[in-house]
Amino acid sequence: MGQFKTNAIVIGRTDYRDHDRMLTLFSPDRGRLEVLARRAKSPKSPLLSASELFCSGEYVLYSSGEHTSVVSCQVTDAFYPLREDYERLSHGTLMLEMCRVVVQPEQPEQRFFLHFLRSLAHLAYGSASPRSVTAVFMAGLLSLNGFRPAVRKCTCCGNALIPGEGMTYGFSLTRGGILCPACCIADGRTLTGKDVADMQWIMKEGLAALDGGLKVSSAVFYALLEMAKKRLECTFQSEKMLAF
Numbered sequence: 245m246g247q248f249k250t251n252a253i254v255i256g257r258t259d260y261r262d263h264d265r266m267l268t269l270f271s272p273d274r275g276r277l278e279v280l281a282r283r284a285k286s287p288k289s290p291l292l293s294a295s296e297l298f299c300s301g302e303y304v305l306y307s308s309g310e311h312t313s314v315v316s317c318q319v320t321d322a323f324y325p326l327r328e329d330y331e332r333l334s335h336g337t338l339m340l341e342m343c344r345v346v347v348q349p350e351q352p353e354q355r356f357f358l359h360f361l362r363s364l365a366h367l368a369y370g371s372a373s374p375r376s377v378t379a380v381f382m383a384g385l386l387s388l389n390g391f392r393p394a395v396r397k398c399t400c401c402g403n404a405l406i407p408g409e410g411m412t413y414g415f416s417l418t419r420g421g422i423l424c425p426a427c428c429i430a431d432g433r434t435l436t437g438k439d440v441a442d443m444q445w446i447m448k449e450g451l452a453a454l455d456g457g458l459k460v461s462s463a464v465f466y467a468l469l470e471m472a473k474k475r476l477e478c479t480f481q482s483e484k485m486l487a488f
């Protein structure tokens with residue numbers, strides 16, 4: 245009740261009545277919030293940029309008990325380059341959709357918020373490929389939600405996974421991780437030695453791997469995407485925007 249301040253990122257937005265917008269905010273200390281931005285569609289509105297997707301800032305909100313509305317916002321980053329590049333935008337849109345699934349009302353998500361914010365910064369301003377950024381984002385999302393992909397030992401026989409050139413590895417969605425060449429079934433999804441090394445690098449370094457020149461294959465990307473869909477029990481509309 246009353247007025248309060250929180251950092252947040254706009255992860256969803258719908259037009260509401262003639263001039264208003266309903267925003268879905270991701271707040272590190274309050275989880276997912278549905279808030280009304282009055283007159284946000286007006287070109288002269290002070291809330292115009294604060295009600296754009298991806299906008300991050302310090303929001304002053306007012307809760308009447310029934311509804312919460314935006315009083316003002318100090319924008320810290322609008323991640324503008326995401327709007328200028330279709331590939332970056334499609335990956336960013338997928339991240340937003342994942343956040344809308346994972347983040348729950350009244351559930352603080354400090355670590356995941358920071359991971360998301362840093363991932364957006366890499367996507368908007370970094371030199372790594374959007375596919376690599378989203379792969380690291382998904383690996384972090386899975387880990388922080390208790391579904392850390394198993395990449396060090398075969399999820400079937402338990403032997404240590406040593407990435408080798410010319411070897412074929414598998415990825416099991418049911419077991420939630422990599423299969424060694426001996427356990428890899430021929431008709432399953434396959435990974436190369438480099439894919440295994442990249443996944444181990446991601447799980448060890450997180451977003452720092454992007455600064456080290458990580459470049460993942462579509463096999464790694466889709467293994468993580470399919471795992472996210474299976475573990476979160478959902479599909480993502482924006483997956484259709486991705487072009488490979």
Ligand SMILES: [Zn+2]
Pocket residue numbers: 398399400401402403423424425426427428
């Ligand atoms: Zn094995």
